[in-house]
Structures are given as structure tokens and as C-alpha cells.
Amino acid sequence: MQKTIVAIAAGLMATTTLIGSANAETLRWARSFDSLTLDPHSQNSGVTHNFNSHIYDSLIGRDIDGEFLPLLATDWYLKEGDDTVWVFELREGVTFHNGNEFTADDVVFSIDRARSEISNMRQLHADVESVTAIDDYTVEVQMSGPSPLYPNNLTNTFIMDREWSEENDVVEVQDFAAGEENYAVRNANGTGAYELVSRDPDVRSVLTYNENYWGEEPQVTEIEYVVISDNATRMAALLSGEVDFVQDVPFQDVERLASTDGIVVESGPENRVSFFGYWVGEEPLSSSNITDANPLADPLVREAIHLAVDRDAIRQVVMRGYSVPTCTLAPLRVSGWTEENDTCPEVDIDRANELMAEAGYADGFSIALDAANNTAGNDEAIAQAVVGMLGQIGIEVNLTSRPQAQHSPLITSGESEFYIMSWGVPTFDSAYIFNDLVHTKGGNYGTYNPTGYSNPELDAMIESLGTETDTAVRDQTVADIWDVVQEDRFLLPLHNNPLAYAMREGINMPIHPENKPQMRDLTFD
Known part of the structure; x- marks a missing residue:
């Protein structure tokens, strides 16, 4: 009886909160981590x-x-x-x-x-x-x-x-x-639907409707953007009525939330792939017990890792069945995607161990792995699973996890030798992937390529894509680049990322393919 009374009271509180939000046109939006900068x-x-x-x-x-x-x-x-x-x-x-x-x-x-x-x-x-x-x-x-x-x-x-x-x-x-x-890191002056009122990085930001906005007036006229890095705390805040909309829903909580009265869950695919990257240059790994060479510079070792990582197990256990395993960096909607590149081989630990021995690493080696611990894509949990998988072929992985705001600079600065990240493709074109992840780092290209991978011939092909007008020629160049990328395996694709949003009943926000929901488009029943 007591539980029933509490449940009814909680339901009434949640309903009152939502009605209050709708009337006040305020939306409390929670994410697992903050914008890196304004x-x-x-x-x-x-x-x-x-x-x-x-x-x-x-x-x-x-x-x-x-x-x-x-x-x-x-x-x-x-x-x-x-x-x-x-x-x-x-x-x-x-x-x-x-x-x-x-x-x-x-x-x-x-x-x-x-x-x-x-x-x-x-x-x-x-x-x-x-x-x-x-x-x-x-x-x-x-x-x-x-x-x-x-x-x-x-x-x-x-x-x-x-x-x-x-x-x-x-x-x-x-x-x-x-x-x-x-000054622009914590202050802003745009033409958008909302003006910045206050900013407390990694804690809370408040936006209010721009009365002079050129577009249609939104139903949401104030946004309270709160950062709650802990998954359980973020979900508890939604269930208690402290927040109205959660963008980063852990996949282990999707079914529970979807069956909870007063909560609506939207799910769907994101135009994004999660992957591992590693240093493949000749310089030895600073974190390894192998000090006279870099094992990852050997294609046989990279192929062994490719065969040892069980993407389907990650899908079932870590991602609760919501991810779609892939062996290409191109998400499903991107021009240049092919079924052949997308298809992964069967996990083969025996063959992987043979490749390790053939490369001269029958006894394996050690390496440090970096992962963000507050992403919606469960990067830390994926990394933990891969630690065990690579242990089967003698690779001892030491995992270090940190917030995304600290993890991202490690990659762009080239300080990480083994890392997990994800990559969305807002242009829906393979060139966006090649420009940042494949091209040699330097100048306008390779911003997110800390791997040491460099292929001048491939660089020239990548640069040609920007001004190639013959569709057939361009498509063939894209296919040729993918052939090299797939063969060299200096990046290890895992899966196409799924998305899940959870919100109070009466709020309408469909999944955005780039995971960029716009609160100006959100509506209340």
C-alpha cells in the first residue's frame, strides 16, 4: 500500500512538473558531458x-x-x-x-x-x-x-x-x-533561436529565447542544460522529474525506461561509427614492454587484432543489441558505403595467435588504452570488453578512462597511442572521413589522425575529391581509397552507433540522424 501511494505521488509530481514546464515553456535538458567550448x-x-x-x-x-x-x-x-x-x-x-x-x-x-x-x-x-x-x-x-x-x-x-x-x-x-x-569560450553572440544567459562549464548552462529570432517562435523559450555524467544519476533525475529530456540514454536502461509510466523513449540509428585507432608509426610505443619496435606497425598484428575483436559480443552484451557491427568507417547512409566493406569476418582466435607468432610476438606485448568514461556510446564499457578479447592473443591492455573533455585533446595532440572514439559524417560523404581520419596529419587535413599513418599517394587522391566533378571518376576514387584503408587496417571499426532519447510523456522529439536535436523543434502535447 505504501509503495502504491508513493508511486501515485511520484506520478502526480511528474505530471505537475511537465505541465509546469510546458506552461513556463522551460525545458530541462540533461547530457552526459558538456560542449567542449562555445x-x-x-x-x-x-x-x-x-x-x-x-x-x-x-x-x-x-x-x-x-x-x-x-x-x-x-x-x-x-x-x-x-x-x-x-x-x-x-x-x-x-x-x-x-x-x-x-x-x-x-x-x-x-x-x-x-x-x-x-x-x-x-x-x-x-x-x-x-x-x-x-x-x-x-x-x-x-x-x-x-x-x-x-x-x-x-x-x-x-x-x-x-x-x-x-x-x-x-x-x-x-x-x-x-x-x-x-572571450568566446564562455560567451556567445549569435543569430540563433536562443541567447546565452549563464554558463558554468560541465555543470549547467541557461539559454533563453531570442525575441528577435528570424524564424518561427519555438514552444521552448528557456533551456536549462545540465551535465550529469553518471548514468544512474542522470536516469534518476529523469524519473524523479528533475529533468525533462535526456539525450544520452544508456542502452541497458532503454527497455526499463520504455516500460515506465510517464516516460517516452525514442531510438534509432545515428550517422556515426565507433572505432579504435592506434599509433602505427615506426617509433616504439611509450607504454609497451617492447622498447625497440612498435608491434602495431606490423600489418600482421593489426590483422590479428581485427580477428580477435568480437563485435557481435559487444553488440549483445555492452550495447544490449542496439548497435550494428561494421568493419568500415562509413556509416550506412554515407556515399561510399559498401556491403563488402561493412561485412566482418568470423572471430578467429587461433588464426590471430598464429599471426601474432608470425609477426614475432608469440608472447604478446603490453599497451595503454585511452577511453572516455562519459559518452553515450558506452566507450569505457566497450574498451573493457576489448581488453579481455585482446588478452586472448597475448596483448596486455592497461585501460585509462577520463572525461571526454580530457580524452579528446589526447587524440588531437597525438598523445594517445591506442584510443576509442566515434566519428559522425554530417556531409554524408566519404571525403569527410578521409580528410580528417585518413589523410596525413598536417595543414588542412588529418586533424583527427594521430596514428602516424601516412600515404602520400592516398593523400593526393583524397585532396582530388574536393574538386572532382565527374561523378563516375569521383566514385571510383572513393572506392579505391576505401580499398587501401580496408587493407591497411590502421583504424578498427566496431559498429554503427545507435541513439536513444528519453523524455517526459507529452514531449515530442524524434531522433536526429546527426544526434543534433534542436529544442526550437521540440513540441509539447
Whole structure:
């Protein structure tokens, strides 16, 4: 009887909370970790882009079906008579949160800033030669050659106010890897639906509706964005009515939540693949007992690891059946995906041990593995499972886990020799994967390639994709690049990531393919 009374009281409290939220138009949104920075051109991170997209607008976005959505650009097309120039017609009457008018000059400034040396967004603009304001509401982007897919690269390039940036000394992008702070790291001035009210990194941020927003007024007029890294605590906050919407739902909790009165769960695939990467250069591993060579530089060792990792066991045990095992870095929706590359071989520990012995490592070796411990993709649990799998072929793995905000810089700085991460593809094109993960690190390319992998011939092929207009030629080049990547195995794909959102009953938010739900699109019953 007592339990029944408590349950009824809890249900009434939850209902009252939701009605209060709807009436007050406030949404309490919980995530497992925070945006890495508010500087919109510093980090190419999905969580960071998701949060910043509520404050800043890009020229072009994507809707819930992955189709182009005109935002600050109302139209875009190749210049008549010159297929190396993209023309963007801009939305008129838009203002930044501080009241400054949005013009073509802000677009020129922002694209140039995003393609600057320190920006982790620069590879998206590698083929840009210059950006010019033709008038207040027209911008021309001169490419190094015909670049038919360039608009695909703009969905996460947010537009800043040049005047505000100059006044606050943030013309230069934050050097995140060096631990640099600037005014744009904790302050923001965009054209988006929400203005920043307060910011306590890794704890809580508050956004309020921008009364001068150019788009349709959303039902959510205030957002309380709270960071709750512990899975159990985050779920308890939803069940108790402390938060309304949880974006990072542990897969072990999906069935329980879906069967709980007053809670709705949405699930579906994300345009993202989880994978392991490792140092494959000749320099020995600093964390290994092998001091005169790098075992991972040997293709036989990498093939042994490939055969030893049981992706289906990870799917069943760690991901509770929700992930889709894969042996390619290309998610299902991405141009260049093939069933052949996607298909994984049977786990073969005996053959893996034979390969280890053939490579001269019959007794195995030791190595350190880095994982984030607060991701929605269960990276730490996956890493723990792989530690056991590699132990079967003599590889002793020492796992170190840390928050994503500390894990990400290890990868971009090249300090991690063995790591787990995931990669989304907002352009829906293989070139996005090649540019950042495969190309030799340096210049506009290879930002997230700390592996030491370098193939000059492959680099040239990758760079050609940006300006290749012959579809058949381009498709063949993409296929040829994948052939090399699949054979060299310097990255170890695991699975296509699933997504699950949980929310109070009466809230409507479908799964976004890039895991970028927009609170301006959320509705209350």
C-alpha cells in the first residue's frame, strides 16, 4: 500500500512538473558531458556543435530527414559561367543577439576564421581560395576548382558577428589543444533561436529565447542544460522529474525506461561509427614492454587484432543489441558505403595467435588504452570488453578512462597511442572521413589522425575529391581509397552507433540522424 501511494505521488509530481514546464515553456535538458567550448570554430565535436547550434546559425542546416535546410542562406548555386564559384544569397533582416545587423561581411569573417590554421573546422574549407562580399546580402566563395559538394561542408560552420569578435579580441580561434581561453569560450553572440544567459562549464548552462529570432517562435523559450555524467544519476533525475529530456540514454536502461509510466523513449540509428585507432608509426610505443619496435606497425598484428575483436559480443552484451557491427568507417547512409566493406569476418582466435607468432610476438606485448568514461556510446564499457578479447592473443591492455573533455585533446595532440572514439559524417560523404581520419596529419587535413599513418599517394587522391566533378571518376576514387584503408587496417571499426532519447510523456522529439536535436523543434502535447 505504501509503495502504491508513493508511486501515485511520484506520478502526480511528474505530471505537475511537465505541465509546469510546458506552461513556463522551460525545458530541462540533461547530457552526459558538456560542449567542449562555445568558440564555434575551435572543435569539430558533435556535442559541441549540438549545443552551439542553439545559439549560432550556419548558412545551411539539415532537417530531421537529413535534407538541406536554408538557415542564414536562403539560396545557393554555382555562379553562371563559372563552376568554381559558389554564390550564397543571405537572409535579410536578421540581427545578432546584441542587436548588430547580420550581413555578408560576417559570413566572410566566419568562413575565413573557420578555415584558419588553428581551427578544427579547416578541413571542411580546404578547397576555398577566397570569400568575398558582393553586397550586404550576397557572398561568393571562390574554390580552387569545381566543388559540387561544398554546401555539404557548411552545416556546422556557424556565423559569428565580426564587430563583436573584434571588440572582444576573438578574431583568432581558440587554441583548444594548448588549453587557451578567450572571450568566446564562455560567451556567445549569435543569430540563433536562443541567447546565452549563464554558463558554468560541465555543470549547467541557461539559454533563453531570442525575441528577435528570424524564424518561427519555438514552444521552448528557456533551456536549462545540465551535465550529469553518471548514468544512474542522470536516469534518476529523469524519473524523479528533475529533468525533462535526456539525450544520452544508456542502452541497458532503454527497455526499463520504455516500460515506465510517464516516460517516452525514442531510438534509432545515428550517422556515426565507433572505432579504435592506434599509433602505427615506426617509433616504439611509450607504454609497451617492447622498447625497440612498435608491434602495431606490423600489418600482421593489426590483422590479428581485427580477428580477435568480437563485435557481435559487444553488440549483445555492452550495447544490449542496439548497435550494428561494421568493419568500415562509413556509416550506412554515407556515399561510399559498401556491403563488402561493412561485412566482418568470423572471430578467429587461433588464426590471430598464429599471426601474432608470425609477426614475432608469440608472447604478446603490453599497451595503454585511452577511453572516455562519459559518452553515450558506452566507450569505457566497450574498451573493457576489448581488453579481455585482446588478452586472448597475448596483448596486455592497461585501460585509462577520463572525461571526454580530457580524452579528446589526447587524440588531437597525438598523445594517445591506442584510443576509442566515434566519428559522425554530417556531409554524408566519404571525403569527410578521409580528410580528417585518413589523410596525413598536417595543414588542412588529418586533424583527427594521430596514428602516424601516412600515404602520400592516398593523400593526393583524397585532396582530388574536393574538386572532382565527374561523378563516375569521383566514385571510383572513393572506392579505391576505401580499398587501401580496408587493407591497411590502421583504424578498427566496431559498429554503427545507435541513439536513444528519453523524455517526459507529452514531449515530442524524434531522433536526429546527426544526434543534433534542436529544442526550437521540440513540441509539447
